[in-house]
Amino acid sequence: MASLANPRLMLAILAAVFAFLYVPISVLVALSFNDGGLPTAWTGFSTRWYGELLHNRDIMSAAFNTLVVAVVSTVLATILGSLLAIGVEIRRRKGRFLETIIFAPMIIPDIVLAIALLSFFSLLNVTMGLHTVILSHVVFNLAFVCSVVRARLKTFDWSIVEASTDLGASTPVTLVRIVLPVMLPAVIAGALLAFTLSVDEFIIAFFTAGAGRDSITLPMQIFAMIRFGVTPEINALATIVMAVSVIALTLSQRLNRGGLPGQ
Amino acid sequence: MKDRKPLYLMTPALAWLTAFMVIPCLLILALAFFRRGLYGGIEYTFTLENLALVFDPLYAGIFLKSAAIAGLSALIAVIIGYAAAFAIAAAPSRRQPILLFFAVLPFWSNYLVRTYAWIVLLNREGLITGLARWLGYDAEMPRLLYTEGAVVVGLVYNYLPFVILACYAPLSRLNPEIAEASRDLGASSWTTFRRVVLPMTVPGIATGFVFVFVLSIGNFVTPALLGGGQFQMIGNLIYAQFLTANDWPFGAALSMVLIAIMMGLLTLQTFATERASGAKREES
Known part of the structure; x- marks a missing residue:
């Protein structure tokens, strides 16, 4: 490519694109530390808006709800998704139908899954709340965990498993002592990804949380606040939420890139 | 382990997906063919x-x-994204991973937050208006937020990192000798780009375009926040049928048509990618 490229033009493109990508977020982060809180005048560095968050009961309860949803759905999705990944990778025949079912939660539009689940829970007369959000989040989370773990297992030598079985180990023992250590980094990477997706997920939670005030998650709270306009508190909250997902996902990528242990 | 064993490993997850994805989606499919009841129920x-x-x-x-909005957003995202991917692919190879990492990083942060960042920039007392005043623009500023333009900007902003990623993949795999051969045979840089590089990277462009289009056409957050309810997109219409108008069968029918459009496009894109890679195989 380099032979076709005008270096100055390339530099200009990169500068423009990165400015487009980073200026909006940077402004937001900078304003969250602006003492006066107004977007038009810088009145000094301050963390007071972060302090205000701690005293906002709605935000704290929403943050707690999000933590509950994210932790429970991540644990469930990690177990189900990892087992699914092993199951699919052990099989020698790959079924197109199976692949579609596993792939679907990742590409199905949020709004469609959200209304489908809303109709489903309503027709079954299930009272909706945090538990229905958890049930719903596990759907896409397990698919993501499964795909991360599968990528790792693709390079796994299954003859080791046969050797373990031949030497008399039962299947659960083989899974825990042979397969698990190899796939553990991918399992943790998948869990971090699932946790982040769940913390950030808005639409499905919005539709499946029911009408109760006590089942509002953080993204739902942010959505409600944003509709009323820009406040320094939202800037601070947005900065925290952004930092959490970026850190968790960078960590997840790191873990996933490392080679197999012992290699 | 025999081929039959994996079943019990897969059963819990598959049961979950069946209960909370397959059945609900089939339900939506069925709902579309029922009549709306007198008081919002289903007949x-x-x-x-x-x-x-x-x-x-x-x-x-x-x-x-x-x-139209999804198409425009996808077009703009592909133009900017392709240019960015090209510039990254043209950079020294040891710098490419870090450039790519920072191009994708914003994509990992919360969608609502990324959309909100544009409210901060575009609102009446926002930074852009402030900047215009500071530069000496005294006349009445046109409304920036709650317009179709704001929605398009928001969609492009949110999905651009994916387009960069999609376009970078074929660009980085491209053999530089092919471009050099074209130059040696007398083609200008522009001709080489248009006749050699561009056709070989169509799969990435198609993937990026379809992705942005599909995610935009059903989007409900961006029109709600940056469009401010000034106009409706299909996602907002579906939302309204379920949460305010209480006409579930109609909402289900809308969703069905939306899914059909999306599936059609995704199939087309798979087809385009497969054809392109098939053509490449024939060449070699």
């Missing part, structure tokens, strides 16, 4: 009225408008 008699209503000029218009 279990078969009808095609809901589907017919989707093609009523009023609602077909909303579909077309959503498609």
